[in-house]
Amino acid sequence: MNPYQKYMQQSVNTMTPAQLLIALYDKAITEINKAIIFIEDKDIPKAHNSIMRASDIIDALDAHLKVKYEISDNLAALYQYFREKLVQANVKKDPEILKEILPMITELRDAFYEAGKQVK
Template identity: 40%
Template sequence: MLANPQQKYQLSSIQTASPAKLLLMLYDGAIRFVKQAIVGIETKDWQMTNENLIKAQRIVNEFIASLNHDYEISKQLLEIYDYMVRSLIEANMKKNKEKAEEVLNHLTELREAWYEASKKIASTSGDHG
């Protein structure tokens, strides 16, 4: 049961999102979790670090699970995602800020690439929302 209007709005946003929008929302979540984990490393809040790196790792694992292997790019994405998962695990085990920042950079670059691709798709399909 959803308790407040914000939760209802968030659920509605997810349920009505296009696949491209949903992918961007997942990237935004992973980016947010890695940033929070970096704060956890900086403040030596290991529980915060662990929880957020695991959340980011779950999202990247979802990216892996949702790859369409009919496309050649999926092979390259799989390698990148796999590397990010291993880096998130290492960042968590060693409380390594640099590894977390490296993953953050990869996530940010991939999110931007997907955003640009979704704009092109939307402009060619007439879907502007």
């Protein structure tokens, strides 16, 4: 493992659950923004890879929902919607589909960020 990988692993291992959640949302947002640019630049392989990374992150967020919370059902439905839109965007290579879900994901990220601040 190179020094950067060690640093990243240590960073993730020392994050609070709230920090990790925000980092996942941030990475999904970054990948969607990159995919939009790649599609507009006609770089289809890179667009595909970014969309797949965003989809993997949404899958991870969905997989770690706690079913004991009432909001989990709503989040699961949103994550399913995001996955469907990511698939559509990937198949059609349509940046407008990504631009449609990006504000929703950003809003969720911001809500979790604010909730994390209030829990401290």
